[in-house]
Amino acid sequence: MILPEHGTDTQFVEKNEQALLETGDQIQERILKQITKELHISYRQVKTTVNLLDEGNTIPFIARYRKEKTGELNEVALREIQERLIYLRNLEDRKIEVIRLIDEQGKLSDTLKRDIIKSEKLQEVEDIYRPYKQKRKTRATAAKDRGLEPLSIWMMQQLSEGSIETEAGKYVDLEKGIEKAEDAIQGAMDIIAESISDDAKIRTWIRKFTFDQSLIYVEAKDDQVESVYEMYYAYQEPIRKMPPHRILAINRGEREKILKVRLEVPTERIYEYINKKVITGYSIVANILHQAIEDAYKRLIAPSIEREVRSELTRRAEEKAIEIFGENLSSLLLQPPIKGKIVLAVDPAYRTGCKLAVIDETGKMLDIAVTYPTPPENRITEAKAVFKEFINKYRIELIAIGNGTASRESEQFVADLIQELQDKNLQYIIVNEAGASVYSASKLAQEEFPELDVAERSAVSIGRRLQDPLAELVKIDPKSIGVGQYQHDVSQKRLEESLKAIVESAVNHVGVDLNTASPSLLSYVSGVNQTIAKNIVKYREENGKFKKRDELKKVPRLGAKSYEQCVGFMRIRGGVNPLDYTPIHPESYKIVDLLFKELQLEFFQMNSSQFKNILQLHNPEELAIKLDVGIPTMKDIFESLQKPGRDPREDLPAPILRTDVLKLEDIKPGMGLKGTVRNVIDFGAFVDIGIKNDGLVHISELSDKFVKHPLDVVSVGDVVTVWVLKVDEKKGRVSLTMKKPD
Known part of the structure; x- marks a missing residue:
């Protein structure tokens, strides 16, 4: 009724199914241009990336091995393109559905279709569709059922002469429950209020105004009892300035029924805006329209918009919390491993005692025990004897202590022991054990250590976390690792998707040893799922160690595409081909052959100082041009040949090892x-x-x-x-x- 820009003319477009066939390429083009505009990335880069994704390539593979095609876009940029691609394709699907639904009602004009097509957000499409959406029983639909829509249309003509009572009197009908003119007027007002509420432009303006101008008021719901939410018992802030952690904290307090939250919006400006949109000037129905506008805002628009605004605030806060969790998780996964040391791992506890596990340099468990150096037992002498036996027997230099219950008491015990054994060159470190209990009770842990109890498995996990954080942490649900804030208050599906991508990125950044990697680690390699990962391990167990990457083609369910995606991230130490121990993809082995011929190098020279010196004398960019190879690929080959088998985590600062406790x-x-x-x-x-x-x-x-x-x-x-x-x-x-x- 107040949507003249959409119109209700009878010139409908052809059936949507036919229109789709004609505009499929245009839809794709619109998506590519939209992503280009949003992310400030060239159209060519976006189009190439989308094509690569549609061909089934993974983000790590594209980032590492398709740099020439994408213009060297990194994983962050590629994932942004992927996320926007998914959103915009879903948006286009929704547009198609909305156009179809409105067309079936016989109300689809060219203008309306154009407005839907040019919408850039899902919310815009839903706002346009709102007037045409099938509604549950409302006051407006009830009024329409009683035949009052013509009266509302007459009122919206806003005549300057005549009598509203006389016009409304024509609709009095006792059988329909319209006993007097006032009843008819009220019904027509309900119809007008709903049409105002359904106006897309009005809702868009009010939504933005509410975001920009409203304050959030928070207070204690009941008596102001002591709680972690005390700072919010009398709190207010402009919502546009609220940091993510505060939004999530207030949401949690409200959910726990401790806090009461409301938005305060400057309504005068809103009424002024709606009045200008609806009221054309002086008329005999001006006062009635003012009442309908106030009813539309208070009863229909405000509650809905406030829910949308709160929901959008939460969505943004969740995205930030997930981003922070992801950054922290990535840093934790990429912590430098401590290699070449036998570790004595300690899972501290009070009543049940401290579980000890001796782990060799390869992560194999050598021994297990339990001691009681902490309260209430305090069997210090006995515990020292067990520790000393392990230290002497396995020549241990490093003790890893989990940071859970009784951690500091155990730390004090270990520090005292180190002072007694100063000739042993012992050191200790506190290891974050978040999620260790989740792993130790899992089916995976039971399969790995069927003879150990839960606490003993936890001790093994703590030791392995120190030796190779990435290889051990991939066995745990990323949400259980506990580096973040409010991770339990965000969309668990979105969190899971994001964290899985983070783990995948870390694993492929480091690469995996094909002959030692667990199924858990292998399952995060580009192009490898859990089934293929298990098949790789099974093939390894049945046929012995992989001697070359090509053998992967023999693994059941690992097809040509999976092989292409994963093989570059697999490493074989001491294999037939020394290139198999580098990040160089087999598709580039011919390039390496050309390079070696050009520089007069031999494979047996790899790892020698002479080999590295020769490489350093040459410019990879010049060689790339000479050999007709992409410059990014040649640069990566040079780097890989100079440091074959290099673990990028080794460049990071080593963790702090201690010998004494600080109180x-x-x-x-x-x-x-x-x-x-x-x-x-x-x-x-x-x-x-x-x-x-x-x-x-x-x-x-x-x-x-x-x-x-x-x-x-x-x-x-x-x-x-x-x-x-x-x-x-x-x-x-x-x-x-x-x-x-x-």
């Missing part, structure tokens, strides 16, 4: 300490400085310069220098700064 009472303001970043959240970073609880570096203390987000400065696993600002011994909290004191 809270030892900490004094101004003291400088080395620490490891354990978690990064919106308002700062938690740093392990060797005491029971991690210290907090607030975002304002991360740098002398302005910090937009802590992740711009620190990442999980970073070794940082901090200074103590404040110690709260009662709460066991330490405030830290990374700003160097004068």
Whole structure:
């Protein structure tokens, strides 16, 4: 009724099915141009990436082995293209569906179809479709059923002469429940109110205005009892300025029925806007239309828009929380492994005792035991005897202690033991054991260690996490690893999808040893699913170690496409072809042959200093042109040949190993300490400085310069220098700064 820009003329377009056949290429073109505009990436790069994705190529494969085609887009850019592609294709599907549904009602005009087609957001399409959507019983539909729509149309003509009572009196009908003119007027007002509420442009304007101008008011729902939400018991803030963590905290408090939340919107501007849209000037129905406008906003628009705004705030907050979780997870997965050391792993506990596991350099469990050095048993002497036996028997130099229950008591015990055994060159480290209990109770752990109980498996996992964090952590649901904030308050489906992509990226960045990798690790390799991963391990067990990459083609269910996607990320140490131990894809082996002939090199020279010196004397870009090879590919080949089998994690700073424990009472303001970043959240970073609880570096203390987000400065696993600002011994909290004191 108030949608003249869409019109209700009878000139309908041809059947949508036919239209789709004619505009399929146009739809694809529109999507590509939209992504180009949104992401500020060239049209050629977007089109090439979309084609590669449609051909079944994975993101890690495209990023590593199709650089010439994509213009060297990294994984982040490729995943952004993929996400927008999925959204926009779903949007186009919804447009097609909406056009079909409106066409079936006989109400699809050329203008309306054009408006739907040019919409760039799903919300815009839904706003346009709203007036045509089949509704449940409403006051407006009831009024229409009683034949009052003609009266509402007459009222919207906004005549300057005549009598509304006289006109409305024509609709009095006792059988329809219209006893007097006022009843008819009210019914017509309900129809007008709903049509105002359904107007796409009005809803779009009000939604944006609400986002830009409204305040959120938060208060305690009942008596102000002590809780973690106390700071929100009398709280207000413009919603456009709310940080993600605050939105999720308020949502949780509201969900737990501790907080009460409402939006305060400047309604005068909204009424002024709607009035201009609806009321054309003086008329005999002006006052009635003002009432209909107020009813439309208060009863229909405001509750709906507020729900949409809260929902959009939550969506944005969830996306940020998932992004932070992903960044932290990536940093944790890519922590440098500690290789070449036999590790004594300790899973601390009180009543049930500390479980010990000796893990050799390859991750194999050598021995297991339980001791009781912590309360309530405090069997210190007995525990020391067990520890010393393991240390002497297996020549252990490093002890890994899980950071769970009784961790600090166990740490104190180990530190005291190290002081007794100073000739042994012992060190210890606290290992984040989040998710270890999930793994130890899993079917995978039962299959791996059927003879061990849950706690013993957990000890093994703690030791392996230190030796190779990535290989061990991939066995655990990423959500259980616990590096983030509010991960239980976000869309679990979206979180799972995002974290899976993070793990996949980390695994393919590092590469896997084809002859030692577990099914869990292999399943994250590009082009490999769980079934193929199990088949690879089964083939390895039945036929012995892989001697060359080509053997992968013999693995059941691993077809040509899977082979193409995965083979470059598989490594074979000591195989037939030395290139199989590098990230060089077999499709580039011919290029390597050409390069070796050009530089007069031989394969047996690889790893020698002479070989590396010869490579350093040549420019890969010049050789790429000479040999008619893509420059990015040649650069990657050069890097791979100079460091075959290189683990990129080895370039990162090694974790802090300790010999003595630090107590809270030892900490004094101004003291400088080395620490490891354990978690990064919106308002700062938690740093392990060797005491029971991690210290907090607030975002304002991360740098002398302005910090937009802590992740711009620190990442999980970073070794940082901090200074103590404040110690709260009662709460066991330490405030830290990374700003160097004068």
